[in-house]
Amino acid sequence: MTRLQINGRATARLAAVGVGLALMAVPVGAQEPAATAEAPAAQAAAPDPSLARTRDPHRGPVTNLPLPRYVSLKGSEGNARRGPSLSHRIDWVYRHAGMPLRVTAEYGHWRRVEDSEGAGGWVHYSLLSGVRTALVHRDMAELRARGDENAAVIARAEAGAIVKLGSCTPGWCQITGGGTSGWVRQSEIWGVDPGEVRE
DSSP states (O other), X not given: OEEEEXXXXXXXXXXXXXXXXXXXXXXXXXXXXXXXXXXXHHHHTSOXXXXXXXXXXXXXXXXXXXXXEEEEESSSOEEEEXXXXXXXXXXXXXXXXXXXXXXXXXXXXXXXXXXXXXXXEEEEGGGEESOOEEEEOSXXXXXXXXXXXXXXXXXXXXXXXXXXXXXXXXXXXXXXXTTEEEEEEGGGEESSOTTOOBO
């Protein structure tokens, strides 16, 4: 049993329950309950810690989705905070609907995200969408008819354009924006991992 001081007034007890934790606030100075004959039976029924499931460090503890992963900003504005709660200071305000963001951590209803420049913070999950988008970071990136260097150029995209991400093969991704769809080199967009394959 572990005790933690909370604001100098109460002590919290953390006790193993299955593979999770139970948190219970108790007044400081409270006595441990007297031992009873039931205590040995309760201890005997405790789960074997070796059977506890180990958490994959490449998966989010809340959603069990891969970390890092890409998402997009759902609305036209989203606050990135210093920590995972409304009481934390706002460090950044994202102002582009569909902006691609990379989720690097999870805590409750909050996701730690970063943008293409590495700036970020904690954003409430309700402001994020699973729809994949990308940010064109090469000016006049060539959109081709197929994911092939020899395919015809059908359009060009300006740096900073936010586009919807479609299929990806190693080295190429299909993007859609401004009513045009075409294939672009993965190295010319942000919002997809190098070599990522999407169907």
